[in-house]
Amino acid sequence: MPRVNTFKVKVQTGQQGMSEPVHFNFNNHKLPFENVTGSAESGKVFEGSFDVNSFAHSLTLVGPESGKWEIEKITIEYDCENEKPYTVHFGRVTLDETTEVNIWQDAPVLAFDV
């Protein structure tokens, strides 16, 4: 498990948005984002980051306490210790009060052109 220095998330909301603050779960600790811009309302883009400085075992984006949140796209920029910064993209997912979505992904294995 790598040590995550910081991560930055960008969430594009689809038709059904939500007005609650966006939370994430890092190693089962629910926390709000920092440096927040935008919102998770319908059609809007939410951006936030967090200085973690800890080892990642699990990282999820938490659904709203009530209602549904339709996500079109999630982009996460990871800055981990001893790794080059890398970006991960996830597609459509709908969250509610019973769900959260995994957004943790290890650094990609080196790929090369042949």
Place this chain on the structure above:
Amino acid sequence: MNFIKRIFTGMKQEAEPESSVMAEEVEKSTVAEVSQPEPEPETETPSNFPVVRSVIQISAISEGVFPKDSDEVSIKAQPTPTGDQCLFTVNRPLMKGYSWYFSDFESATESSLAEALFCLDDVEVVLVCESTVTVTRKDKTLVDWIPLAKEVGTAIRDALGAGKGLIAEKIISNLPSEEDIREGIQKVIDDEVNPGVAGHGGNISLLAVKGNSVTIQMGGGCQGCSAADLTLKQGIHTSFRKAVPMVGAIFDETDHTAGLNPYFS
């Protein structure tokens, strides 16, 4: 340190409003007891336990792997962490909607792509899936994929340029239905695989069938087990391919980091 500090700060902030709500509830119930000798049972019980949410796993999508609108054949090679296989992603379809597992040179007859790959010395097994080719090498002691990957890239380009059928017509015309694959694989899981892993408290479930590719998930003692890769490649793959020869790619969508009771930790 930042993270730990913020967890405690966050807990404190969250705990305060909850305790004031609790105090309010207690006061209300005391008042209710005085005014009403037989209070009605509470319909909602406040709880300090967090709601247990289910974690949705979605696949990461790759963006900008290849330049857009390029006529040239582009191929990316990505060796697996185990080092015995390498995934080659091509910027055009090789077998649309389906996959095929070529176990040896004989199975590659009339499939120009697999024939070209088996002509390389170190190629043991070839799996073609949509726009990817996964090559397993014979020599498992070599970790440097660059020399072989370059040869594989040239072989894929030559096969695409030759204009012949990449996959044999007899394979394309006899592709099984998803229902046949689902039935066959489910039967192997129920009759052979699950009874085998049950001794270690494990279980395997079939998540999805797309074309002739299947996605499975490992649970119980298999989830997070250090021998899960061995079980998958030498046990599950072998059983599936023996019982259902038409099965193509076998994907494992297990989140091994979330395993609670792995047999070998």
